[in-house]
Amino acid sequence: MIRRLLVANRGEIARRVFASCRAVGIETVAVHSDADARAPYVTEADYAVHLPGNSPTATYLRGDLILAAARKSGADAIHPGYGFLAENADFAAAVTDAGLTWVGPPPKVIAALGSKIEAKARLAEAGLPVLPGYPEPELVEEYPVLVKAAAGAGGRGMRLVREPETLAEAVAAVRRDAAAAFGDGTVYCEPYVDRARHIEVQVVADAQGSVLTFGERECSVQRRHQKIVEESPSPVVPPALREQLCTAAVAAARAVGYVGVGTVEFLLDPAGDFYLSGFNTRIQAEHPVTELVTGVDLIRLQLLVAEGSPLPYPAAPPMRGHAIEVRLCAEDPAYAWRSATGVLHRFSVPEIAGEFRPLPQPGLRLDAGVGEGDVIGVHYDALLAKLIAWAPSRYDAARLLSGALVRAEVHGVATNRDLLVRVLRHPSFLTGDVDTAFLDRHPEVYAPLLSSVDAVRLSCLAAALSGAAERRATAPVLRSLPSGWRNVPAGSQTTVYDGPAGPVEVGYRLDRAGELAHWWVRAVDPDELDLAGLGHVQPTDDHPPVAVVSAQRDRVVLDVTGIRLAFNVHRVGAVSYVDSREGSMALTELPRFPRPAPEPGPLRAPLPGAVGRIMVAPGQRVGAGEVLMTVEAMTLEHPIQAPAAGVVADLPVRPGSLVDAGAVLVVLAGEAR
Template sequence: MRGAGPPQGFDRVLIANRGEIAVRIARTLRSLGITSVAVHTPSDAGARHVREADIALEVPKYLDIEAIVGAARDSGAQAVHPGYGFLAENGAFARRCAEAGLVFVGPPAQAIDAMGDKIRAKATVSAAGVPVVPGSTELEGWRDFPALIKPSAGGGGKGMVLVRSAAELPGAIESARRTALAAFGDGTLLIERYVENPRHIEIQVLADTHGNVVHLGERECSLQRRHQKIIEEAPSPFVSPETRARMGAAAVEAARAVGYVGAGTVEFIVDGTTGAYHFMEMNTRLQVEHPVTELVTGLDLVELQLRVAAGERLPFGQQDVRLDGHAVEARVYAEDPARGFLPTGGRVLVLREPGDAAAPGAAGHDGRVVVRVDSGLVEGGVVGSEFDPMLSKVVAWGPDRASALRSLDQALGRTTVLGVVTNIPFLRALTTHPAVRAGELDTGLVERVLPELVPDIEVPEAVLVAAALVFHALPQGDDPWEVTDGWRVGERAWTTWRLESRDGAHPVQVRGLPEESAEVQINGEVVPARIRLGEDLGVTIGGRTERYLRVRDGDTLWLGKDGASWSFTRHLIGDPGDRPGAAAAGDGVVRSPMPGTVLLVKAQQGEQVSEGQPLVVVEAMKMEHTVTAPCDGVVSELPVRAGQPVDMDAVLAVVSPVASPVVSAEEA
């Protein structure tokens, strides 16, 4: 597909984005011989996309239009690629680029405006004959439940709230409007009838400036949580060739209705029983899940975007589009499924990702299975709370759906991110779930089977053994009397450590040192174990050997295996460093469930509150979490204020329980 040389007129392109999408765009620019220009905020100076670009310039923030345009002009770039998110669907940004003599690698500003406003978009495509979901902008009077509230200017599932009754409506409107304002700068909302057990199918379209519009088939995006996609695939196991042709034609008409140019995606909600489909929205940009389309079509969508932006014609027609094999993508997030998918963070201490066996567009048409990784991660980099929690995408291609799913599971098993809790074990459980393997998908599936995907956290015995022995063997000073190997005249003594992990405290007893056949005791029972120290940690229990990656960060030991990771902090029982851990549930201490920023403080110090009453709203990575009172009582401490950054488990408030009044027998 690749044309001869770079698109005419482009020898330098600025990427107005960060993370994995900026790295991915730079890859295509490099292959075309185009100089890539990255922008970064001060906190992002060491990010991977900065390291991989040819030129990097600092800007105050990624949403600063004037700073981005100024950086493009200063660098000598002829064009700006917005990626997705940030300014990608901002009509004002597209217009400002044009005013500055820069080519915006995306659709015209009027198309962005028309499709960026969901209310206007529905009216536009409806007039073109595309079926739409019934809805309204009159939220307060809505009575058709269940319903879905959406930010009119938004995308990516942010700010969407499912409402099942009129009683839930006021609070849902407040939350959705607040999120919409924070994420998109526009609090306009709409409400739509919620289709129960729907499938989410989207069509990739491409249009040039010469009037040619084609579609590249569909992607199945039904595996979601909180209305955000987790796993996507192409083609859909549900869509027949006839349905693909009809939906594709509708998507092409939707694009034509607004004079669309470039790559875009038309999203449909599909009734999984009848197959009836309705337009939801059009994303006027590259999608996160575009790699699965690239792998089944053999096309590089970023290259096509650049060529269209340069005025070239699409090099193929609809009749030339072929879908070969199957591709599945999994999004790796910095989040903890065991804690309700709350965002996490930290420093990437160890990073291991599957080999990138295919560049974009290399679909492995010879029958081999292909694994592709689009990643913004770098070892030593810090994952903070100011950006979206998606870290990377692991994509697998196979000649059929079953082989693609198997390859994806194996690739996820070879992915290790120590130092940051991720959703990798959850993704593996989801890709191997029987309903997913059978293609029986809908947008509510993940919630229904969540207990199967996120079982109660259990730290394997082998991990406890490894953690105890490695901690025990760490250098402890020059004084031999300070070495905690339990030496004494006669039999060695046991040294008891408290190993604290996210699921609790684990008292473990150790005596001796690993090189001296140390013994480990858990709950009073001796564990017959052997340990091998090295970059990889080998622990043999009962003849079975478990291998773990290990890394030490200060007083914390991180162990990882098959995409899962555990962190332990040690405290010698009885020492000053032996902390009891988190406060008990009934002590009234309210802690932050995630690192982030205090968005709202909804209570006052000294106020009497009831159990379940909202106290503080914490926002991280564009997700809100409302922290409530754990009991009836009085807010005795309120150490936070709106706008204040907080760490995970930071104290947000303390509610002092109110003693129940004594009731006499006569009063009773």
């Protein structure tokens, strides 16, 4: 019987395992890096052990440090979570050799399935329909192909190659990613199946020989070959095909002597044929959808099996209703999924029914690894939280989930929230017409929710009115005077914000009764900003009639042609975060007397990270759009490109240099004429 469990992971993964441990009376131990010292999962654990450093290779991938932490804390079992050491056979063996309980499949099974190349060969020998592949990239004969990490998981580092000329570059990139994430740079290639669907089956096997499947999950909506939307059951898998998939998954588990919770992954082609594409020896990040439709705590089953108990079910419970999960990440889809860092000033999702465990009735579940005030850094992946909706039907689940995302307030970092909402509301998604290239085929989902001109203008007006209300509330004298009061009736209040599309000027004028007499929002050319004299500008743009119902520092209600619309405004320093049912935006108020713009030339880091490859040298001529170097952050490579042709005048960084956002990476100079 497990008494005290150490989770060799972090974030929402650790919180999820801790939730099941608390439910059954198991004590918990967290391990944490320097950056995670104040993370929510560390606070929740009964005990916590510090792992000095920040990078995964110095902390969460150090099996020796994890074992030392287990001995120090008195843990008698280790759960690897998912990711990091979860599929490391050597670590699993070290845990068992140390006399500790390993919550996972036997080390020899992990070793057999740890290399995707060897695993596919073994499963093919068992008669399973395995997608053929090329164990060596040099053997590729037909394109397109996917370059994949042999020891990888979760789509990390995967690259699609359509032409032979780009194969070598893709192989090198995947090798770098794989070595950094999994400690193994081995890669292989497999044919790319166009319009394929990613279907996976949850399996649980005990030491007594029972193997159960808990239905299938559809995981086809992906970015960079990594899942962002998952659901159960699949909208296109009929009962007969479900039975075939589950039968194949059981056969795969029996072929390798599997014990524990695992996931068998399949590709389903447009003709309805399926191929086994992988066997992951861990519980997956998308397991909550299975838990909600079956009512089974899968982490609890892991613990039972690890303790040697038989499965408590003669057969898997039937699936109930439909569950959809989205991964809310700190990244900007509109800018090549660039990772976002910063302080999470506000994180609020409405009407959450529960966290981290199966729900007793339909509703929303939130599995979050972060909280308000947390710093989102560059050392780990961009996942903030998983939000899952469970409802009687797929349509109801999609509507519930998209509505909650729209009403959520996530301030401080850019996120993929708007894209997730547009996916959930897209006609093709609602009819089940999805595949692994869904985002490529539907670029319209990249548009922000707040996209109509009037909605953007109204949000800007709400920010300005909120700012005025805050200034009046905090004014040291004459606080009772209305904002902008003056002897000149025609005078207007103006504010300039830096918004998502550049600087905008917001202006309004109140009459002597305090009613909104006139207002405008217009784009401003940053080269022509004259912030000291904006009050004299009277634009003639058409704007809808608006009446101010109320205007406080945190909430503004407007009447727009007879329809009331409320805006929540959260101000942090010069930034106003404006949320409404139309969408959200962040506006940074520009100073009235800005400092002169710096001289052009330096290219600065868009986010904190580590300098990766440097492809240029001082004195080298470069063209517009040419990649000069890469910055590695949140487990991804971000290219730094030349905005225009020029000459590299200075290169103040080296590969491996740690840089903050805004640090100078390279200085370009124009060529002499």
